[in-house]
Amino acid sequence: MGAEAFKQAIARGHELGLHYMPYINVNLWAYDAPSYNAEVREAGARFIWGPEKILGMRFKYGTVDMHAMVMCPATKLWQDKVSEMVRKLIQEYDCDGIYFDTLDIYCMQCSHPDHGHPRGGGNYWVEGVREILGRARRECMAAGKKVAFSGEFWRERYIGYYDAALWVSTGRAQFIKDVVYHDYLTTICGEWHQRPVVPYLGSLFIAGQTIGPLGLGEKYLNETPDEKVLGFLHYLSDCRREFGLKYVNLGARLRNPRITTPLPTVDAGSETLPVVITSAWEAGDGDIGCFFMNISDQTQEFTFEIDLATFELDRLGKYAVTKWELGRQTPVAAQNSGWLTGTDSLESGKMMMFEFSSTE
Numbered sequence: 341m342g343a344e345a346f347k348q349a350i351a352r353g354h355e356l357g358l359h360y361m362p363y364i365n366v367n368l369w370a371y372d373a374p375s376y377n378a379e380v381r382e383a384g385a386r387f388i389w390g391p392e393k394i395l396g397m398r399f400k401y402g403t404v405d406m407h408a409m410v411m412c413p414a415t416k417l418w419q420d421k422v423s424e425m426v427r428k429l430i431q432e433y434d435c436d437g438i439y440f441d442t443l444d445i446y447c448m449q450c451s452h453p454d455h456g457h458p459r460g461g462g463n464y465w466v467e468g469v470r471e472i473l474g475r476a477r478r479e480c481m482a483a484g485k486k487v488a489f490s491g492e493f494w495r496e497r498y499i500g501y502y503d504a505a506l507w508v509s510t511g512r513a514q515f516i517k518d519v520v521y522h523d524y525l526t527t528i529c530g531e532w533h534q535r536p537v538v539p540y541l542g543s544l545f546i547a548g549q550t551i552g553p554l555g556l557g558e559k560y561l562n563e564t565p566d567e568k569v570l571g572f573l574h575y576l577s578d579c580r581r582e583f584g585l586k587y588v589n590l591g592a593r594l595r596n597p598r599i600t601t602p603l604p605t606v607d608a609g610s611e612t613l614p615v616v617i618t619s620a621w622e623a624g625d626g627d628i629g630c631f632f633m634n635i636s637d638q639t640q641e642f643t644f645e646i647d648l649a650t651f652e653l654d655r656l657g658k659y660a661v662t663k664w665e666l667g668r669q670t671p672v673a674a675q676n677s678g679w680l681t682g683t684d685s686l687e688s689g690k691m692m693m694f695e696f697s698s699t700e
């Protein structure tokens with residue numbers, strides 16, 4: 341593409357309201373990169389086990405198949421290199437964030453004698469990645485650039501160093517993680533290729549994930565966009581923008597609202613779920629949002645119960661209740677300030693949210 345064309349694409353995207361978060365890799369230095377040389381080879385990470393072999397990796401980005409040196413994040417050489425890449429992308433190309441690919445998934449017991457860390461075990465790898473992420477943030481802030489960082493997989497050890505983590509699963513483990521951590525570190529996901537689109541993406545949206553295509557290269561780029569997928573993505577995006585943002589993206593997760601009607605189940609790709617799924621969230625301003633989505637292929641009627649007393653909030657107030665659907669808001673008569681039951685129906689792939697806004 342070339343540097344100038346890349347800059348122009350970013351500038352044009354900014355005019356359209358887009359933000360750019362390119363990938364860089366926090367562990368690997370490709371053998372065929374112009375910057376790769378004998379010094380890099382000498383400084384690369386080394387195995388602790390067996391003969392002290394230099395650690396090389398074969399990896400694939402989309403259609404690009406290459407070999408690379410695993411770099412030890414404890415070394416100043418590698419810290420400086422990542423810093424240089426971040427500075428170029430953020431300050432010269434005007435990107436809006438960085439996706440730090442792999443983070444520490446190549447975490448090894450490095451036995452290099454000249455890296456200044458214990459040979460073998462220790463916490464230097466994690467500390468090194470923290471230094472890389474922390475330094476990137478400090479240098480962007482010093483340059484007056486407001487950035488967002490994301491990275492591969494959800495890692496408690498990097499909370500405070502990045503803003504969003506790649507996460508691809510749902511279900512019980514996801515729920516527990518969200519309850520504890522969602523308002524500290526949000527999650528991004530994708531990879532719906534060959535999965536049931538509405539059940540899978542719907543369940544991810546309800547679980548508070550930011551949906552985006554993951555998986556590079558031919559899988560998405562060489563295929564004609566699927567109208568059903570695009571339509572559903574636009575619907576989710578519009579709902580998030582209109583009423584979902586402060587809850588599913590930025591809120592703290594609460595217990596799921598209850599559906600009291602027996603419902604059939606549907607294959608959601610990685611698990612089996614009821615045809616109507618729910619989630620509840622407390623926004624930073626104290627408002628509460630209760631989401632319901634029909635992930636089946638036909639209209640569903642159901643009875644539900646929302647009891648704010650089960651959410652274990654710090655305090656309960658008096659609330660005005662509004663039912664939100666895309667393009668429509670309907671006031672709901674409050675029932676005992678925080679307890680709501682009703683029978684409703686949702687068309688296939690559609691969602692609604694009951695919002696409890698404090699009136700005190």
Ligand SMILES: [Zn+2]
Nearest residue numbers: 412450452455
């Ligand atoms: Zn090392």
